[in-house]
Amino acid sequence: MGGNMEKHLLSLYQFKNQPIPQSQLAQQIGLSQKQLSRNLKRWQSEGILSYRSGKGRGQYSIINWHTDIEEDYYQQVKKLLNHGYSEEALPYLSWPWSSLAHQKLITKSNKLLGFTKTAANEDRLTITKRHSLLSTRPFEVLEAKNASVLMSVYDTLFKVTDDHHVTFKLAHHYDLHEHSIDIYLRPHVRFHDGSYLTSNDVKHTLEYAMQHSHTQDMLDEVNDIHLIDELSLTIYFGRCPQILALLSSVSLSIFKEIDGRYIGTGPYFIKRDNHYTTILKRFEGYYNSTAFIDEIEMVYIPDIKEPVIGDPQQPSTTLTKNIGFFYMCQNPESQLTADQKQFLKFILKEEYYALIEAVKPKVLNHSRYIESQELSRPAFDAPVKIDCIEIKESSREAFQAIFDRYDIPFELINHPFTVSIDRKTDLSGDYYFFGEYLDIPESLAYYQFLFGASSSIHRLMRGYKWFESIRQLYQRYPYERWGQLNRLVDRKLDQYAIFYPLYTVPVSLTFDRTLEGLSVNQYGFIDFYQIWRKPSKKASHH
Structure with a gap:
């Protein structure tokens, strides 16, 4: 058949052998009943299907298919992928395919990753991205991959x-x-x-x-x-x-x-940025030495496993770096007693990281893990409430296991990721559970994390009486001594169970071994500017 593809038609095809009332069918594929009726008439006139509408409440519509829509659409998307038209093909990967067709397309799209040549015969490195960039403006560095892209596009003094x-x-x-x-x-x-x-x-x-x-x-x-x-x-x-x-x-x-x-003035400029693809193009007028790779393409492939950066067929190596931590930050409005707060800190710091198989927690690179005193369990009558941001299942299970073991009632209040950025939403729990990475230099990053208005804990921290006087103290210290001050403040916040880490976040990136100049930056991603590729040695003939 070929030609235009329609998402609702593919969606309808997934119910091909199921008796289902038309009202329910419309709801399942995201149309109103009127829209579905109109579309069924059109699809019938185009010879794709024929149908007999079920009369009355709860009656089933009977659809006879004259075309294998999924196979037809699959072949069209496959053709796009085979010809390297990744941008045209990628939007279709999120469509409602059967699991077998979906898996075949994901496997196929994996072959887009690695090194290819552009139409102009330039080197292009294609890697994956989890979602579209949250912002391409330098003053809105909102998450790790975003920051890595912005570091390539803009420069600092x-x-x-x-x-x-x-x-x-x-x-x-x-x-x-x-x-x-x-x-x-x-x-x-x-x-x-x-x-x-x-x-x-x-x-x-x-x-x-x-x-x-x-x-x-x-x-x-x-x-x-x-x-x-x-x-x-x-x-x-x-x-x-x-x-x-x-x-x-x-x-x-x-x-x-x-x-x-x-x-910006950086080694790359943003050639294109949408939900499915972000393309960085080398800037030939860069004041420093130009980047080695002509184009970096980041593509969104749903449900992909952690991919190899470079050619997946080449031997690979993995680099791991601890780049951040997940923490508990106490709400100054919490009604928990001092004993309850200390006991929670003791059990969570001792047990949480082991349950999710992570590294012992610490906030600052040059500090040690701060041990907690063993305590006996106080009474907990009301549930302990914890605000979370898009909490993962493994994190939820770890809280469940610990609180169940000590018979402590609890409630996790889950918020969307935007709540961590917009800072407007009130956090009503006793504690806030979220992750953070500290930028370089750490001395400044820790200060910004505690006192900066853009920090996700600012709305809680500013509620403490000591907040402003500690901030002023930093301004009276020479910057070279902020590292010592950070360690002192970190210890005090831990001591009073106001702020403490639960686990350190290791990030692993797997690279094809022909790539050189790779390092994991402070955001747990790569600096595109430094990467170059070793050509394979061809056997020489004498």
């Missing part, structure tokens, strides 16, 4: 490591004073539209960040930004010992806005 080493990126020099910093930009840095970076672009970016809800608190110590000339500027601030580390944050990457589009 500096890069500051955990041991306070400063690498120059868009800036080539700075002079730091007690209440200001002079920044000198590299000349001849181009944005993706070909225009040159100026101090005015940096000023505009920082002023925008000062207004944006996700980043304004990062710059609340900044009073003024003054342009010296086209390539230099001065930033004035009150107390801001962390200014250099701040300016190395991905959220404060320098951008330009043109007709509602955000463009």
Whole structure:
């Protein structure tokens, strides 16, 4: 048959041998009864099926199929995949196929992954993505894969490591004073539209960040930004010992806005971004050495197992890195007693990580696991309530096992992922259970996590009386000593069962061994810019 494919028709085909009332059938395939009747008439006139409508309540409609719709559609999608038309084929993978057809298509689409050549004979690396990018704007770094993409598209002024080493990126020099910093930009840095970076672009970016809800608190110590000339500027601030580390944050990457589009200066630009595909294209005008791979394509394939990055047929290797932790954060409004809170901390910290086969929990890289005192069980009359974000089944089972063992009534309040981002929803539980990764440099990231308005725990933390005085304390310390201060604060929060980790999150990425320059970044993903591919050695003939 060939031609246009219709999702509702494929959906209807899945009920081909089942007697089912028309009202129920309409509901199952997502149409109103009127729409279904209209479509049945049309499909009958097109010779796809014939039907006899069941009269009266609860009567069955009888459909005779003249075409194997699933086989016909399967062949059409298979053809698209065989010809490498991934973008056209991918939307169909989420359609209502039988499990056998679905599995065959997923296996087929797996072959899209790895290295291929584009129509222009350029190298393309295709990998999977779990969902569409939540944002392509640098000040909205909302999750790991997002951050990895944005790091490739935008650049920061500096890069500051955990041991306070400063690498120059868009800036080539700075002079730091007690209440200001002079920044000198590299000349001849181009944005993706070909225009040159100026101090005015940096000023505009920082002023925008000062207004944006996700980043304004990062710059609340900044009073003024003054342009010296086209390539230099001065930033004035009150107390801001962390200014250099701040300016190395991905959220404060320098951008330009043109007709509602955000463009950067990074090694790649976003050629396309939709639900099914994100394509990064190498930027030939990059001020640093250009990236090795011409195109990075991220495709959404539903229900795919953890894939190999590169060619799945090649020998592979796996890199594992601990990149974050799941935690419990106490709600200041909780009515639990001090004894109840301490007992919960004791049993959860001791047992949770082992139940889900994870690593002993800690928040800071340079701290040890904080042991808890063994305690006897206090009475629990009311259920312990825990707010969660899209909790996984394994996490739910771990809570269930622990609370059942100690006979503690509990309730998990599950929220969609958006609740962790929009921060507006009130959390009404005794504790909030969620995950976090700390960016580099960790000294700044921990501070931002506790005190930053964009942090998912900010709405709880700001309810504590000590919140503002501890934040002020940081501003009186030189940034080099924030690591020590972090460890002290981390220990105190744990001691009072206000905030403590339950397990550390290891991330494993499997790579084809012909790929070089691979490392797992702080977000648990890869830096596209560094990757290159070793050509296979052909046997030489003498």
